Amino acid sequence: MSTIGPIETTAQRPGPPLWLLAELTYRCPLHCVFCYNPVDFANQTDELSTDDWLRVLREGRELGAVQCGLSGGEPLLRDDLEVIVAEARRLGYYTNLLTSGVGLTAERARALKAAGLDHVQLSFQDSTREMNDFLSHTKTFELKNRVAQIIKDQGWPMVMNVVLHRLNIDHIDRIIGMAAEFGAEYLELANTQYYSWAFQNRDALLPTRAQLQHAEAVADSWRAKLGERMRIFFVAPDYHEGKAKKCVNGWGSMFLTVAPDGTALPCHTAKMLPGLSFPNVRDHSVREIWFDSEGFNRYRGTGWMKEPCSSCEHREEDLGGCRCQAYLLAHDPTVADPVCVKSPHHGLVVEAVERAEAGVAVATEHPLVFRDPKNSRKLSAQSS
Amino acid sequence: MSDLPTSIRPRIGPGFRLQWEPAQDCHVLLYPEGMVKLNGSAGQIMTRCDGERSIDAIVAELEAAFNASGLAPEVLSFVEIAGRQRWLVWE
Numbered sequence: 001m002s003t004i005g006p007i008e009t010t011a012q013r014p015g016p017p018l019w020l021l022a023e024l025t026y027r028c029p030l031h032c033v034f035c036y037n038p039v040d041f042a043n044q045t046d047e048l049s050t051d052d053w054l055r056v057l058r059e060g061r062e063l064g065a066v067q068c069g070l071s072g073g074e075p076l077l078r079d080d081l082e083v084i085v086a087e088a089r090r091l092g093y094y095t096n097l098l099t100s101g102v103g104l105t106a107e108r109a110r111a112l113k114a115a116g117l118d119h120v121q122l123s124f125q126d127s128t129r130e131m132n133d134f135l136s137h138t139k140t141f142e143l144k145n146r147v148a149q150i151i152k153d154q155g156w157p158m159v160m161n162v163v164l165h166r167l168n169i170d171h172i173d174r175i176i177g178m179a180a181e182f183g184a185e186y187l188e189l190a191n192t193q194y195y196s197w198a199f200q201n202r203d204a205l206l207p208t209r210a211q212l213q214h215a216e217a218v219a220d221s222w223r224a225k226l227g228e229r230m231r232i233f234f235v236a237p238d239y240h241e242g243k244a245k246k247c248v249n250g251w252g253s254m255f256l257t258v259a260p261d262g263t264a265l266p267c268h269t270a271k272m273l274p275g276l277s278f279p280n281v282r283d284h285s286v287r288e289i290w291f292d293s294e295g296f297n298r299y300r301g302t303g304w305m306k307e308p309c310s311s312c313e314h315r316e317e318d319l320g321g322c323r324c325q326a327y328l329l330a331h332d333p334t335v336a337d338p339v340c341v342k343s344p345h346h347g348l349v350v351e352a353v354e355r356a357e358a359g360v361a362v363a364t365e366h367p368l369v370f371r372d373p374k375n376s377r378k379l380s381a382q383s384s
Numbered sequence: 385m386s387d388l389p390t391s392i393r394p395r396i397g398p399g400f401r402l403q404w405e406p407a408q409d410c411h412v413l414l415y416p417e418g419m420v421k422l423n424g425s426a427g428q429i430m431t432r433c434d435g436e437r438s439i440d441a442i443v444a445e446l447e448a449a450f451n452a453s454g455l456a457p458e459v460l461s462f463v464e465i466a467g468r469q470r471w472l473v474w475e
Binding site: 016018063064066067069092094096118119121155156157159185186228 | 399401403405407414417468470
């Protein structure tokens, strides 16, 4: 199947890819149980060269991309990060480094600042192995505190990102307190989205409704207390809401992810979808990829929809939700996102939430699967 | 009517960047992982917010450039809103 070719479509020509997410590497010193990198990342060791990345940046910018996310894995593991940042900044991107902070020394920070880096998003990557550390203020706290200070010293705005789940959500008061102490301007409290590694660990990570309500209430009270000093975003989990989200603001409408090996994707998990091939930036220009590839056109707009989506009054608002979730839960990427109450597969989501309510997930029965190369190879072998 | 004194000299807030985007045919304000598209008048005001010009000076310039008068209330109310969003800061 060819990935590039003229596509018959009556839809409007899409706008530019405003967001270019460059996943520079899948290498990572951490082993987070909720990671959205592909489960088979250990088999994907191929990485684009510096020159490839610089070309992708130029081509994306020519199309009108303005935000550039530098992510991974841990992007600091690329020793050409400064070169990539410098070119992105020179081209006029707003450059965002998404990092765990591991490897962000004062020296590296100075070099990145000199290269023009605009912003650092620091994640609390606590993966329960580190949970005790994290909550007891020892190693992780010290690392984050040190890195937060390094970020502040460079005058960068700081976004702290914490992925919430059953095992850490009850500590939200302490988590927000720490972000405030570190002087973050923004705090993203993002409930886990259940793809990839998080899907493997879903039973252990899904919170109860009571946990969520408590967390939202605590976030609200901190909002009232801190006002403009630190903005707190609480990203609600779609499993509990009964409402599908407009995934990546609409397939191929704004986001362009480039995976470490150069595969271009409408979202960072789309590669899992069967029956769809995605083009590689080594073979095609970003313009061809964005406008003409089958991978980007397949689920654009509403033309691909089936019932109940195609006649639904909300179809433009949620665009049928997430294709990866439809595939993961209903084994069919063309059906409604099962988190929607109107989906014929919604029972699968209700069942998972009810299991979470009942506390059925017992860690000894289903041990957490840490994101590491050994587990990755094991899971890849099982699925093939 | 805004209470802001017209002598303040607003500038773009830290972490924000203003630039012209040909692909969108407008000025945009970029910030961590986000973007605000500015309409024509907001773009004209913000490009003049360099920390050097006072609001009085910005109003005078805009009135001259667009052959208009009485723009002060509009400029002041925009600056006030932009200040609340931290797009603009001043001493």
